[in-house]
Amino acid sequence: MLASSLKLTEEASSILLLLSDLASGLSLTANGSYWTGIPLPSEKSYALMRTWLAPEMPRPGCVWTHALIVAFSDIARFPDLSVLVEHLARPNTESGFEMYCEPILLVLPPDEASLRKEAVGFDVVDAHRVIQAIYADNGTGTVVAPLGALDALIFSIWSQQWPKLRRSFSFRTASGSSHSHSNTRRFDLTVLLRPEVDQISLFDCDTNDIDAWEMACVDDLLFPKSTDLRRFLWRYGSDVRFGRKRFKFLVNVYLWTRSTRLVGKDLHKILANVSKVLSSPEDGKVLKEDLVGRNRYSLLPSIDSIDMLAFYVNAPIAEKLPTPSAIGLEEILRSWPERSEEILSIAETAAEGVTELGTQLLERLMDVIDASSFLSSTVIRPNLRNKMLLSNPSLLDCDALVNMPSEEIVRLIKYVPDDNHALIDRILLRLIEIDDINLAENMVQRFPYSAVSIVIRAIESLFVGDGTLTVHLSWVKAVSTQSSIILHGGYIERSRTTSALAFFASMLGYDQPEILEAGSMPWVTGLKNAKDDIDGAGRQKLLVFLLKLALHKPVSGCEPLFEIAFDAVHSYLKYSQLDWEQTSQLQQYLPNLIWFKNWDNCLRLKTGIVDAYANCNLNPKSFKRLTTNADLYDDLIELADDSKAGRKFLKQLI
Numbered sequence: 001m002l003a004s005s006l007k008l009t010e011e012a013s014s015i016l017l018l019l020s021d022l023a024s025g026l027s028l029t030a031n032g033s034y035w036t037g038i039p040l041p042s043e044k045s046y047a048l049m050r051t052w053l054a055p056e057m058p059r060p061g062c063v064w065t066h067a068l069i070v071a072f073s074d075i076a077r078f079p080d081l082s083v084l085v086e087h088l089a090r091p092n093t094e095s096g097f098e099m100y101c102e103p104i105l106l107v108l109p110p111d112e113a114s115l116r117k118e119a120v121g122f123d124v125v126d127a128h129r130v131i132q133a134i135y136a137d138n139g140t141g142t143v144v145a146p147l148g149a150l151d152a153l154i155f156s157i158w159s160q161q162w163p164k165l166r167r168s169f170s171f172r173t174a175s176g177s178s179h180s181h182s183n184t185r186r187f188d189l190t191v192l193l194r195p196e197v198d199q200i201s202l203f204d205c206d207t208n209d210i211d212a213w214e215m216a217c218v219d220d221l222l223f224p225k226s227t228d229l230r231r232f233l234w235r236y237g238s239d240v241r242f243g244r245k246r247f248k249f250l251v252n253v254y255l256w257t258r259s260t261r262l263v264g265k266d267l268h269k270i271l272a273n274v275s276k277v278l279s280s281p282e283d284g285k286v287l288k289e290d291l292v293g294r295n296r297y298s299l300l301p302s303i304d305s306i307d308m309l310a311f312y313v314n315a316p317i318a319e320k321l322p323t324p325s326a327i328g329l330e331e332i333l334r335s336w337p338e339r340s341e342e343i344l345s346i347a348e349t350a351a352e353g354v355t356e357l358g359t360q361l362l363e364r365l366m367d368v369i370d371a372s373s374f375l376s377s378t379v380i381r382p383n384l385r386n387k388m389l390l391s392n393p394s395l396l397d398c399d400a401l402v403n404m405p406s407e408e409i410v411r412l413i414k415y416v417p418d419d420n421h422a423l424i425d426r427i428l429l430r431l432i433e434i435d436d437i438n439l440a441e442n443m444v445q446r447f448p449y450s451a452v453s454i455v456i457r458a459i460e461s462l463f464v465g466d467g468t469l470t471v472h473l474s475w476v477k478a479v480s481t482q483s484s485i486i487l488h489g490g491y492i493e494r495s496r497t498t499s500a501l502a503f504f505a506s507m508l509g510y511d512q513p514e515i516l517e518a519g520s521m522p523w524v525t526g527l528k529n530a531k532d533d534i535d536g537a538g539r540q541k542l543l544v545f546l547l548k549l550a551l552h553k554p555v556s557g558c559e560p561l562f563e564i565a566f567d568a569v570h571s572y573l574k575y576s577q578l579d580w581e582q583t584s585q586l587q588q589y590l591p592n593l594i595w596f597k598n599w600d601n602c603l604r605l606k607t608g609i610v611d612a613y614a615n616c617n618l619n620p621k622s623f624k625r626l627t628t629n630a631d632l633y634d635d636l637i638e639l640a641d642d643s644k645a646g647r648k649f650l651k652q653l654i
Contacts (some may be wrong), residue, residue: 005100005102008043012045012047015047016047019047023175024176026174028052028063030055035049035051036051036173037169038186038187044072044073046167048067048068068104072167075166079225079226081158081159082155087104087106122152128210130153130154130157134247135244137248141190142190142191143189145192145193146193146194147193148173153221154173154189161237161247171188172187213248216255233251236299240283240284246277246278249273252273253273253274256269256273259301261302262307264307267311268311271308271311271321274288274321288322292322292323305332306346308324309357310342313355332361333365333368344378346361347365348383349383351383351386366388366392369388371394375401376400390415393416396412396413397423397426410442413442418447428447432455432472433469433472436474444479444481444482459500460500463496463503463533483508483514484514487522492523492525493526494529496531497530498530498542499538501523501526510585511552519553519558520550521555524560527561540578543564543568546564547561547589554615556617559618559622562609562618563625567629569605583601589608606636610636613640614645637650
């Protein structure tokens with residue numbers, strides 16, 4: 001080193017010593033020179049070198065090399081790195097080397113307005129070839145050109161790079177014909193020299209084959225001032241790993257984002273590519289955060305929040321991106337009236353997996369989705385339907401429920417908790433309008449107490465005349481299996497009409513063992529509260545039932561059943577107004593007389609009544625109210641007088 005303004009480390013000196021020699025196999029003309037650019041990591045600096053032939057020196061092959069050392073921290077301050085060119089001077093032995101012992105004070109233009117505005121002079125085909133050699137996937141890092149033909153172009157390409165890439169970019173503008181991979185591998189770009197020939201033959205290329213990203217780079221090189229592309233590269237290349245390999249990708253991202261708003265498939269394409277190429281969390285973090293709306297200084301267009309949400313929920317690769325702040329769920333839900341189908345489709349996917357945004361969407365969706373449209377809008381979205389019902393089963397409380405297949409209703413009802421009685425009642429009030437035995441049986445089995453209550457109330461309302469619901473036979477049959485709940489739940493006692501009592505008796509099967517075991521008291525209470533509105537065949541069946549019930553187990557308090565039924569039933573028997581089935585069923589509760597009297601059903605009935613009052617200590621006052629027919633009453637007195645217990649009972653009548 002003949003002169004220097006800076007003391008270099010041994011490592012840096014070794015590198016510069018090697019590179020300051022004449023490139024292997026290279027022949028220069030007397031006035032010829034070439035450039036070498038190389039980073040010096042140990043110095044945290046970059047070395048820009050120019051080498052000239054030194055024919056004035058006695059030793060053949062001598063060269064002069066001037067190296068300009070620029071700190072890494074300063075490399076970003078040059079909008080156009082070609083301003084460095086005029087500061088590299090060929091040494092002269094006559095004038096000495098003192099000038100090289102002083103640092104160069106370089107005054108930069110105060111702003112871009114003072115930069116030259118004329119287009120840089122280079123051929124488009126040349127630029128295409130150099131860009132391909134440096135950045136293309138199959139780039140070799142070498143181009144062929146006459147000495148100095150590409151110097152201005154290379155400085156423009158170097159200036160186009162963002163600071164981090166500038167600092168790592170290495171190049172040499174001349175290499176001899178003996179060039180091989182082994183002795184040029186340190187350079188990202190090497191120009192192989194060939195004799196002066198027609199450049200068209202050297203760069204024979206059809207410009208129609210230039211890719212869009214390459215053309216964008218070429219167009220940008222025409223302007224030394226800061227451009228949109230250059231600002232984009234400087235911002236988003238700052239933290240990208242493997243910068244030279246990512247250059248093409250960043251230019252493509254720039255082209256993909258040239259719109260006022262990113263939406264749909266275009267947005268998804270960008271997000272997917274960024275996630276795939278920049279897979280490490282810290283790789284391209286600025287680009288990722290700007291893309292998902294986390295920086296107000298972003299150079300990217302606005303995004304469609306719903307389309308962004310769709311990507312995050314649908315694409316597993318989205319986990320490589322930061323959590324977006326641009327997805328405002330409130331904003332998304334404000335779009336619900338116009339874009340509900342899109343949001344529901346996203347929610348369906350969210351319901352399949354577990355993502356933070358998907359969970360938030362499902363939670364917020366509860367506030368906007370209307371129960372009246374929930375079932376119809378989730379017909380083709382079973383995962384969403386199940387997930388939302390799991391959180392909010394009240395969504396089943398809608399008119400659309402009755403239009404669904406019974407099998408699906410049964411499946412969905414599983415989401416209704418057993419202790420939400422208000423919801424259960426509202427749902428059952430809708431379902432009893434469906435005449436489907438399987439549905440009815442399932443509902444009664446799942447919610448026996450609620451189903452019985454709803455159906456009984458509906459039946460009562462029909463008989464009172466204020467009912468608006470149709471009670472189908474399927475529900476009556478299903479509820480009839482719950483006789484214990486009906487008999488012991490106070491429903492008989494709260495009956496408002498004798499018509500309803502008759503219906504309940506028929507529904508329960510009249511004198512079934514469980515009804516007989518429950519006894520007569522529920523029916524006694526029911527009769528006291530009920531309006532007597534039944535007549536005809538219905539009344540006949542009810543009275544026979546009540547009489548059988550009282551005769552089966554006569555107990556104190558059952559007297560009203562005898563009072564309402566005895567006189568009428570006796571008349572039915574006397575005038576043969578009961579059919580054979582009713583008569584035969586009644587006979588089972590009547591006492592057997594001696595064989596030649598057993599044919600007389602009226603006598604058997606009167607005997608049974610007398611025995612019940614006399615033997616079971618029933619109310620004597622009630623006995624007097626059994627009939628208004630004097631002859632019939634005399635018959636009862638006469639029958640009572642035929643037994644010891646009867647005579648004792650008659651004494652109580654006095």
